[in-house]
Amino acid sequence: MAKLADPVQVKAIPSARKRALHRTNVIGWLFASPWAIGLLCFYAIPMLMSIYFSFTTYSILQPGEFVGINNYRDLFHDPLFWKSIYNTIYFTVFFVPLSIFFGVALAMMLNMKVKGMAVFRTIFFLPTLVPQVALAVLWMWLLHPNFGLVNGMLANIGIDGPAWLGGESWSKPSLILMSLWGIGQAVVIYLAGLGDIPEEYYEAAQIDGANWFQKTRKVTLPLLTPVIFYNLVMGMIGAFQQFTLPYTLTKGQGTPANSMTFYVMYLYENGFRYFKMGYASAMAWILFIIVMALTGIIFITSKRWVHYQGK
Amino acid sequence: MRRSKKFAFPILVCFLVMLLLVTACSTKGGSSDQAGEGITTVTMWHGLTSIDLDNMNKVVKAFEEKNPTIKMNLVYTESNEGSDQKLLTAVAGGNPPDVALFDRFKVGTWAAQGSLTDLSSMAAESGIRKEMYYPFAWEESSYQGKLYAMPMDTDSRLLFYNKDHFKEVGLDPNKPPQTIAELEAAAEKLTIKEGKRFKRIGFIPWYSQGWLYTWGWSFGGEFQDAATGKITANDPKVVEALQWMTDFGKKYNVEDIAGFTSAAGTEEMDPFISGQVSMKISGNFTVKGIEKFKPDLNYGVAPIPTPTGTNFTTWSGGGSAIIPKGAKNIAAAWKFLEFLGKEEGQTLLNADSQISVIDSVNDKYGYKDDPIMKEFINILPNSHNRPVIPEGQLLWNELASATEKATRGNGTPKENLDRVTETVNKALEKYDK
Numbered sequence: 001m002a003k004l005a006d007p008v009q010v011k012a013i014p015s016a017r018k019r020a021l022h023r024t025n026v027i028g029w030l031f032a033s034p035w036a037i038g039l040l041c042f043y044a045i046p047m048l049m050s051i052y053f054s055f056t057t058y059s060i061l062q063p064g065e066f067v068g069i070n071n072y073r074d075l076f077h078d079p080l081f082w083k084s085i086y087n088t089i090y091f092t093v094f095f096v097p098l099s100i101f102f103g104v105a106l107a108m109m110l111n112m113k114v115k116g117m118a119v120f121r122t123i124f125f126l127p128t129l130v131p132q133v134a135l136a137v138l139w140m141w142l143l144h145p146n147f148g149l150v151n152g153m154l155a156n157i158g159i160d161g162p163a164w165l166g167g168e169s170w171s172k173p174s175l176i177l178m179s180l181w182g183i184g185q186a187v188v189i190y191l192a193g194l195g196d197i198p199e200e201y202y203e204a205a206q207i208d209g210a211n212w213f214q215k216t217r218k219v220t221l222p223l224l225t226p227v228i229f230y231n232l233v234m235g236m237i238g239a240f241q242q243f244t245l246p247y248t249l250t251k252g253q254g255t256p257a258n259s260m261t262f263y264v265m266y267l268y269e270n271g272f273r274y275f276k277m278g279y280a281s282a283m284a285w286i287l288f289i290i291v292m293a294l295t296g297i298i299f300i301t302s303k304r305w306v307h308y309q310g311k
Numbered sequence: 312m313r314r315s316k317k318f319a320f321p322i323l324v325c326f327l328v329m330l331l332l333v334t335a336c337s338t339k340g341g342s343s344d345q346a347g348e349g350i351t352t353v354t355m356w357h358g359l360t361s362i363d364l365d366n367m368n369k370v371v372k373a374f375e376e377k378n379p380t381i382k383m384n385l386v387y388t389e390s391n392e393g394s395d396q397k398l399l400t401a402v403a404g405g406n407p408p409d410v411a412l413f414d415r416f417k418v419g420t421w422a423a424q425g426s427l428t429d430l431s432s433m434a435a436e437s438g439i440r441k442e443m444y445y446p447f448a449w450e451e452s453s454y455q456g457k458l459y460a461m462p463m464d465t466d467s468r469l470l471f472y473n474k475d476h477f478k479e480v481g482l483d484p485n486k487p488p489q490t491i492a493e494l495e496a497a498a499e500k501l502t503i504k505e506g507k508r509f510k511r512i513g514f515i516p517w518y519s520q521g522w523l524y525t526w527g528w529s530f531g532g533e534f535q536d537a538a539t540g541k542i543t544a545n546d547p548k549v550v551e552a553l554q555w556m557t558d559f560g561k562k563y564n565v566e567d568i569a570g571f572t573s574a575a576g577t578e579e580m581d582p583f584i585s586g587q588v589s590m591k592i593s594g595n596f597t598v599k600g601i602e603k604f605k606p607d608l609n610y611g612v613a614p615i616p617t618p619t620g621t622n623f624t625t626w627s628g629g630g631s632a633i634i635p636k637g638a639k640n641i642a643a644a645w646k647f648l649e650f651l652g653k654e655e656g657q658t659l660l661n662a663d664s665q666i667s668v669i670d671s672v673n674d675k676y677g678y679k680d681d682p683i684m685k686e687f688i689n690i691l692p693n694s695h696n697r698p699v700i701p702e703g704q705l706l707w708n709e710l711a712s713a714t715e716k717a718t719r720g721n722g723t724p725k726e727n728l729d730r731v732t733e734t735v736n737k738a739l740e741k742y743d744k
Contacts, residue, residue: 057741060403061424146509146587160508167566168719253708257715272396273704274738275424 054281060271064278071282080258080266081283087172088263092239095176099235100228103183107190108220121191128184136248139178140165165249171259175246186231193227194220196309225306233298240291243268263287351643354384355410355632356398362664369659374650381643398635402426407635409644415451415460415631415696416703422454423701423742428634428641430458430648437649447627447696448668454699460631461648463657464665466594467687467694468520468625470494470616474609476501476511476589487613490620491555494590501589502563512582514590515568516556517718519583521592523710526552528624528695529617534706535698542698542706542735544713545728553717553724560718584608595666595687612686626695629668666691702738709734 029036054071057064075081110121130138142149143164151161162170201219210218243264246254252269254261263283271280359367371383386408388397395417401407413421421427434440439461441449448462474484480500488494494514501513516526527534532548535541543549560568581597582588584605592615601608614623632651634644650656654669661667662676666687678684697703713727721727 059424060399061421061426146582160506163566253711255711255715257719257721258712269708272399274702275420 050281050284053278054285056278057276058278058281059275060277061275067278071279072286074279075282075286080261083258084261084263084266087259087261088240088242090172091176091242091262092236094173095179095239096232096235098176099180099183099186100231102180103186103190103231104221104224104228106183107187107194108216110187111191111194124187125184127182130182132244133248135178135182136245139174139181140249143174143178165260166256168257168259171256175242175249175260178245179242186235189227189231190224193224197223198309222307223309226308229298229302229306233295236294236298237291240264240287350380350382351640352382352384353410353640353643353647354386354408355412355647356386356388356408357412358387358389359412366660366662366664370651370656373655373659374647377650378646381646383647402635402637405637407637409634409638409640410632410647411635412463413460413631413633414628415448415462416628416707418452418460418631418633419454419699419703420701421633422457422459426636427459428636428638430461430634430645433645433649434458437645439649439652443652444668445627445670445691445694447691447694448629451628451696451699452631460633461652462668463630463632463651464661465627465629465668465691466596466666467627467690468525468592468594469612469614469686469690470590471583471593471597471610471612472497472590473583473586474611476586484609484611487611488590488616489613491616491618493620494616495559498559498590504563509567509587511586512563512568512588515563515588516559516592517714518588519591519593519597521556523549523553523556523714524626524695524697525592525615526556528626529615530555531617531622535700540700540739542700542732542739544706544710544731544735545725550725550728553714553728556714557717557720557724561720565719583610595684598683612683614686614690623690624693624695625690626697627691628697629665700735700739701742702735705738706731706735 053064055068056066057071106124110117110124114120127135143151145151145161145163145166148161148164150164154161164170164174197220201223202215205215205219241264242262246260246262247265247268250260252265252273254265264287267280267283267287270276270283357364357367367385371385375381375383395414398407398411398413418427439458444462445465448465449458452458452460452462470487472487477484477487477497482497482500488497498513501511503510515521517523524534527546527549530548530552532546532550532552533543534546534549536543581600581604583591583593583597584601601610615625617623632648634641634648638644651660654672657667657669657672658675661672666678667673667676670688670691673679673688678688698706700706709731713724713731716722717724717727722730
């Protein structure tokens with residue numbers, strides 16, 4: 001009997017399972033539908049549409065006409081476009097490495113076993129809770145050339161401080177300084193990374209007679225590379241999209257002398273203030289290509305310098 | 312299996328409800344049309360706060376009493392570029408409010424995009440005429456000879472000077488500079504510099520409202536050719552004005568004074584209020600701040616100096632009310648605009664706050680007897696408005712950037728202004744079809 005029943009069941013199970021699978025699939029998709037619909041309607045479709053718009057003179061209010069690659073050609077002849085690229089790359093090139101350097105340094109300091117470390121960690125994390133607009137206003141006061149706290153302190157030790165945000169040569173370094181103030185988020189990630197490094201490696205190094213510097217160079221940093229890699233990619237993408245801070249600081253004008261006109265600011269200006277949404281879409285796609293290319297390069301080189309534990 | 316069936320139904324319902332919510336947004340528009348029998352609700356988007364909002368509520372109350380069939384629904388939208396973005400999306404989505412408050416500066420741009428309702432014929436029928444308003448206010452509300460906005464309030468720019476500082480350095484506090492040469496001489500006397508640091512700056516041409524528009528017109532230049540509508544930012548007189556600004560900057564070292572200009576705050580951080588700047592170009596909108604933060608500041612206002620000391624002028628902007636394209640209740644909305652634009656509405660609207668666009672209303676407010684306010688009012692008949700073109704914002708930004716570049720020695724004034732003229736006229740070409 002059992003022998004007879006078996007083949008029947010074997011046959012029956014797959015079809016039943018198939019149906020069940022099918023049904024759970026549908027239910028699964030229903031559950032996921034808010035996300036799926038949102039992704040399609042508010043992300044995928046607008047994104048694909050913007051490819052088309054980048055070939056038109058779309059102005060939001062008017063559909064515009066198809067102009068082929070004119071937008072892209074105009075961009076390459078637009079001096080402000082190049083200026084904004086220069087500003088953005090300048091910011092990225094200085095900010096990202098500095099943020100990694102200070103982030104790792106801070107995390108290592110905050111990883112020491114000292115009493116009250118939780119308090120210090122909180123203090124360094126607090127600035128990230130300040131909204132960007134408030135941050136801008138705060139630093140405008142601090143960096144005020146005449147009655148700002150920073151120049152006031154510099155004057156006390158006999159240094160004549162620069163005009164900071166007011167001067168062409170100091171505006172971007174000021175912005176980098178301000179941005180570095182908010183690296184708490186990255187520090188937390190580095191701290192988690194540091195916590196992942198097993199104590200045994202240090203013990204082994206200790207027995208071998210390694211000093212602090214050698215331990216840092218040979219144990220800590222290599223094992224921290226996966227986290228550094230993550231922060232490098234995210235930091236770079238974030239830096240290329242720099243918008244809120246300079247926009248608030250300069251009321252959207254990019255003053256002085258366009259030294260604070262960043263790529264996304266200029267994109268926004270074209271799209272929403274000059275009504276050149278087609279042009280802005282073209283800019284967005286160029287930015288996308290730049291960021292993708294750079295991310296690709298980082299990923300390819302990562303095989304050489306990122307060390308995962310257990311590999 | 313049975314279980315999943317049991318759940319499938321509620322999930323399906325949830326899904327349908329959600330779909331309904333998503334799609335409902337696009338069809339909701341008509342709901343504000345009719346409220347009750349025979350009563351039309353007019354929705355108005357505004358960015359007003361404090362006294363201006365109180366005034367607007369008074370206007371609405373008076374209006375509703377006179378028009379019992381219309382009900383106004385005021386909706387606050389933040390008052391900066393953000394509000395325009397909201398309006399932009401609403402117009403593009405075909406679901407705009409019936410009325411929106413709007414910076415007159417943007418009328419040209421929006422009208423060129425076909426996003427504003429042409430008010431000309433309704434204005435003619437209601438007896439709203441050009442002569443009722445200051446010339447610039449009507450001009451700035453119109454694009455290509457058609458009225459697109461109802462002007463609401465305005466402002467003007469003058470020279471503010473600190474009388475105490477004038478006394479201190481031996482200048483007559485009742486005789487502010489009238490010519491550019493006098494201005495320069497006074498500025499030199501008033502400036503106190505210690506090393507690289509200024510203790511006090513007499514005057515900075517481009518500080519506060521010292522835009523190139525301000526100086527260009529004061530030097531007798533024109534930014535637009537009246538006949539062709541082409542932009543003439545490189546008008547010799549405008550170039551002369553920028554040259555003067557550049558020379559002024561060179562004399563005091565631009566980077567040293569940069570601190571005052573770009574980082575200087577408004578309100579209580581205003582260096583004019585704190586006595587670090589003796590003279591500045593500013594508008595009537597800063598008078599309230601001085602009253603609030605330093606009521607005993609001994610200052611005066613005077614027309615902006617010109618090369619000859621005659622032909623004083625200034626420029627004005629201000630707010631307006633518009634009916635976006637696609638609005639549902641145009642007739643009722645116009646009724647409100649008409650009320651807003653006539654003397655009664657104007658009197659209620661700008662009390663204790665702004666300058667009205669109707670001269671007699673300002674007279675009624677007693678502005679013409681106030682030593683400070685009368686200067687702002689008296690200059691208005693000769694005031695300019697920024698060119699009403701589809702690329703007004705581009706022209707503004709280009710001029711601001713040309714001023715910065717020239718004063719910082721990055722190209723001569725002529726070169727910079729030639730470039731502005733070329734860029735803007737090129738951008739305007741596509742509207743000339």
